[in-house]
Amino acid sequence: MNESEIDYEAVFQALPSMVALFTTDLEYADVNEAFLSGLGRARDQVVGHRLADAFPDDPGDPAVTGMRKLRDSLRWVAATGERDAMTLHRYDVESVHRPGVWVERYWSTVCVPVLSPDRRVAWLLHWEEDLTELIRQRRSQSGGDRGTVLEAELYRRARELQEVNERLRKAHAHEREVALHLQEAMLPVPDPLRGQHSAVRYRPAVGSLNVCGDWYDLVDLPCGRVAVAVGDVVGSGLVAACVMGQLRSALSAACRAADGPAKALEALDLYARSVDGAESTTAALAVIDGTSRTISYSSAGHLPAALVRADGTVDFLDQATDPPLATRPEHTSRPQTETTFTEGSVLVLYTDGLIERRGEDIDVGLARLTGSLTRHRHADPETLADALLDDLIPPAGATDDTALVILGL
Template identity: 65%
Template sequence: MKPQIDYAAVFRALPGMVALLTPELVYADANDDFLRLAGRTREQLLGRYIFDVFPENPNDPAAAGRQETEASMLRVVASGERDTMALLRYDIEDTARPGSWREHYWSPVNAPVLGADGKVALIVHRVEEVTELVRAGAGGGDDRAQVLEAEVYTRARELQEINDRLRRAHAHEREVALALQAAMLPPPPGTGPHRAAVRYRPAVGALNVCGDWYDLVDLPGGNLAVAVGDVVGHGLAAACAMGQLRSALSAACRATDGPARALDVLGLYARSVEGAESTTVATTFVDWDSHTVTYSSAGHPPPALLHPDGTVAFLDGATDPPLAARPEHLPRPQATADFAEGGTLVLYTDGLVERRTEDIDAGLARLAGSLTRHRHADPEALADALLGDLLPADGATDDTALIVLRL
């Protein structure tokens, strides 16, 4: 028989200092060690704002514990990711003697607890009390202990400052890269009666962003080229490589007689573009008169063709290695599929369907199922439905580009 576990009792008995706070930084609970070592009762904590309970020592002009603790917790709320802080000095006022402060050194970790909606519902605030360790003199006298204490704390503050500078630099680079990405991925051009919708969703939080693109290119005779691509890498470097490849493919589609030849030209060009190696691309040429889609893929997930009856065909008959991935240049294959008026062509990048813990076939099956369920939606609504059905509620770890074209 499965034992009944009182998780509230387990939480209170946990060794070490652990508290739970709301996203507004209000105490929701604290275990027994936290109460004992912090010198507070449960009634003094619960329902109160953290810095009302533990204000910063006004007698220490160099105090930065509140600022750093607050910044760490707000990062957890914003990103949904764990944040480990450097060694921190945070003096605690003695409630029995107001105005009397006890020196403390903490090593805190803040971690999120996600709710059913994927947003942060609670912050787990775990603190290692290391005051005595910092004060220990490794066998020396009081002077040696004070020197060691000062040195350990100084080094920790230096590491924290370096970490903060790196975090700010990364955030700035990400903002610039996303702005560049947005400038190079405009709304779709007019396609006459054939409506199109495009979407770009950056990865949540961190590095793997700004390498995906989409494009719709008017072709001679009133036809249309539709393409998506994914540059390996992240940040400004990936965004810059993406911009060069997107422009080159747009020109190649206009100047060649099919998607395979366009990818041939792009593959040769990619050999001269830093960071373009192993880029994946799928390119389709839509011929309205013959009701055909001619396609070619350089290592990219297959486009999906949704028929009016709800069946889905993946265009996987002309797949080749990614750009510049093999030492010799060989002509690329292409294939053709028929479509009926009222069908839908969907091109996407791997962020929509790939998950680290499963085979890509599972993601493709989810995509096909979503397309069938929403087959009567217009392109804008269908694009939103696909993102809602397929992207994780707590955000994707890879960026995603998507094109939905009504045929």
């Protein structure tokens, strides 16, 4: 059977468990029949309504906060793009037939992101299992006060697990804060370049301590020239950060001493062979000569820089690309080529987090970049950098680091 022949709406409605589909604004987009039956609601009482409006918490019992916990879970999934399993929690529901009367209910819940083709969080899928009857049976089997004690113990343990989950979230947020400080320390904003307007940006990947695998650099060279570089170390975390720091420093030194970008990358390739974890690193280096209005460039397996000309044309500098660092059995020379530019042009170097999406051809990402550069071609470098991140990074964040350098020519 072809995928196109499957009626996914019918499958959704036939699911035996209660399932709801939310927008990222926490509005019910759709619910299945089990959901409506389990909560005693008509479709028009739910679909099109926000979570807090359709199922508010009992205003008379501030200790029951099921809706607020579910709301927080959904918001976290929308922000991170990761699934979240909530522990057993009490979420009372107002009676349809007796307004103002709240029915005690217990639930087990999982919230899952639904991604669009460009890896943005497009929808939030909410699955829940009603455990109220199980709790009631335990009460009945245990009898009287003992049943109440058993329920209280079960609920207490569930609350403890929920608190542990919340602490883990906070620890995750703290790790990312530490990661950002580490990134700022290792990738400081470069000093202003002579006669050049530039902007740099760095965005870590979502979901983990995946920072500092990417780097950027801007270097003043003799005779009014400027070198600009970006690179991407394979891997993530502190190991990749250490490798990145070594390679960035080595390339910064090499471009000051070598005769052109290709020679600098050849020196970096030799150095990378002696650094554990540096193999397969990609890097791109361009040297801008304002006097001759030329850009000399070379790439070690990196995505091509984009040259936005004054008329809005976007050219990708892809004529001097070689394999990544330390991947060839033997060290060899690297290619270099040159292009010209006119006043008012802009040079953009970046890493793959800006344009690549899983399951998508790279040309689609390059086309997205081209469109954004064309739309914002009259912006200054700082404004252009922010516009590119707004246009190209998914709201939930990219799954890979993003480094971006923009240089006005």
